[in-house]
Amino acid sequence: MDIQTPDRLVRLAVDLVNTHSRTPEQLTTPADVREFLLEHGEADPIELDEGDLVAVREVRERIRPVFHADPAAAARTLNELLAEYAVRPYLSDHDGSPWHLHVAKPEATWAEWLAATTALGLSSFAAGHGFGAVGVCAAVDCERVYVNPAERRPRRFCSPTCSSRTRVASYRARRAEG
Ligand SMILES: [Zn+2]
Numbered sequence: 001m002d003i004q005t006p007d008r009l010v011r012l013a014v015d016l017v018n019t020h021s022r023t024p025e026q027l028t029t030p031a032d033v034r035e036f037l038l039e040h041g042e043a044d045p046i047e048l049d050e051g052d053l054v055a056v057r058e059v060r061e062r063i064r065p066v067f068h069a070d071p072a073a074a075a076r077t078l079n080e081l082l083a084e085y086a087v088r089p090y091l092s093d094h095d096g097s098p099w100h101l102h103v104a105k106p107e108a109t110w111a112e113w114l115a116a117t118t119a120l121g122l123s124s125f126a127a128g129h130g131f132g133a134v135g136v137c138a139a140v141d142c143e144r145v146y147v148n149p150a151e152r153r154p155r156r157f158c159s160p161t162c163s164s165r166t167r168v169a170s171y172r173a174r175r176a177e178g
C-alpha cells in the first residue's frame, strides 16, 4: 500500500472509475479487485472479501463525480474524501522497500487506501493542471474518464478510438446533410 509517483495515483483513479462506466462491471468478485491492484503495482499479500468488494465500488462511485462536476463541486468532493480517509503523510521504509510516502492510515482497508490515494492523486493533478484537464469522454455511448497532462493539447476523448469514431460519425452526418 504505497505511494510512488503522482502519475501512478492519477492512473489508479482513472482506471478505477473506468472499471465500470457504460461497459460491463469489471469488479464483480474480490479476485477482480486483487487483480486490479496487482496490475497497478501493489504486491501480495492482497486479501479481500465480499465486504471489501462492495466498499471499493462505493469508493469508486464517490470519486466518479470529480470527473463530471464543475471545479468547485469537484474540489469539495476531493476535500471530503481527503478529510475522511487521508492521514498526515509519513515516510516509511517497511519491509526493506525504499523510502516512500504513505497517506492512508497503517491499518487501512483496501477501500480506504484507494479512497485516500486516489483523492490525493487527483487533488495534486488538479492543483497542477486545473480541473479542465480532468474529464469525461465526449463520444456518444462512452462515459470513460481521462486526465490530460498535455496542457497545450486539449483533449475531449478517452482514447484515439473514441476520437476517430466521433470524427467518422460527424463526417457521415455532414455528407448525409450535404
Ligand atoms: Zn508502503
Ligand SMILES: [Zn+2]
Binding pocket: 137, 138, 139, 142, 143, 144, 157, 158, 159, 162
Ligand atoms: Zn470514450
